[in-house]
Amino acid sequence: MSDAPSPELRAAIRAAAHWYARLRSGAATNAEHQQWARWLDESALHRDAWLQVEQVCAGLPDVPHGVATAALGSGRSRRNVLRAVAAVATTAPLAWLGYRVAPVDHWQADHRTATGERRHLELADGTELTLDSATSLDLDYRADERLLRLHDGRILVTSSTDSNRTRTEPRPLIVETRHGRAEALGTRFAVSVLPAHTRVTVLESAVRIEPGTTPGQTLLLRAGEQATFDRERFRPTGPASPSAASWTSGSIVAVDMPLVDLVAELARYRRGRLSCDPAIAHLAVSGAFPLDDSDRALALIAAAFPVRVSRITAYWVRLVPAS
């Protein structure tokens, strides 16, 4: 027996259970899915509570349809037993957990990609952009700067010097996220917006990053480096993988990547929820995994590592330890 859960966790579990009941109904509206996603993003406590829900579902032992109700349900007359067993034959599998939810301002963006879609853009100034799955981006080219507002998702930027020849000074190219800004210094780099922070990976030349609430406090990242930052501070996260941009060609090349990170990459390409049991989160995985067929990627992972794919519903998949 462990300690009783804290009152805060109890309250969060109660809320998670309500979300579970609502989402499982299959009748949840788009707005409710968005509320649920926002609730998850709100705090680590909420995500912990939801993890409990997932683990209850994943941990429910498999029994043939109809049997559990017949053996454990109430009012077990022989007729009820018969009815419970008969009901099974007519039940279609439920695909209920909706889909990955788009943020509210997604539709107002100039460029957006759907889940599973990638798009390549060439801008008038010669800059090339690759938008990853589920990305939303506004372009705001002003007199004094070229601003890319990244609301969600991930982009790879191959910047060119401003080719507007009437200018003497090239305008700076800046990617702005809710966490701060990254300024290109003639370069190729990727920016991804995650719930808690923004990650910048530099492939060529250099990028200067600046958290949103601490102007002037900047960090210069050079080729092969990456860092994350939130509104207050930045944090270098070691060398960038040489294959950091492999997603632009539709695959993830992993070398000793923690499973939880690979799962996060695949989850960007899937509707519904894909998660990974904490027990195997730090398993180091290597290989090339197709993004455009994430079911095949999951099968590859399960074949090569001590991991099993547990499908709670078609839209809710978990990786769990094999046996």
Place this chain on the structure above:
Amino acid sequence: MKVRSQTPSCNIEMLYADHHGWLSNWLRRKLGNHFDAADLAQDTFVRVLRSRNAHEIREPRQYLATVARGLMVDLFRRREIEHQYLEALAALPQPVWPSPESRALVVEALIEIDAMLAGLGPRVRLAFLLSQCDGLTYPQIAEQMNVSLRSVNKYMARAMEHCCLYRLQRA
């Protein structure tokens, strides 16, 4: 050997020597069955040994009877579940008889689910089982249980909250 007599293993030996005969008789009277009584008496001592607090027991017979009573309830519940499961199999239009091994696995799984849902009201239990184990939709559950969709939703939330807390406290 006063020091040794303080260790739990020594205490459990004394407990066993002094009370095993009494416990077996008590169980046989309750169960009316010699074999079950012998098994449960053994299980009771194993349970006490595992709890590592044999040295704190003040009223040994009362304590042993409490543990044994819990195990008796488990045994009855297990038999009931097994019985219901076999009945469900027999009720199939074309009865199928899984191997004894897979039957045992199903019964174990059912007992696990049963333990998790213990303490929930029968309607909450049923709604959760129909949804989670049988894959019925909310409208199908509402119809079968003759309740509103709103109630089904409420039952599902209640059951999940209970299961989460159960899991956490056992972890």
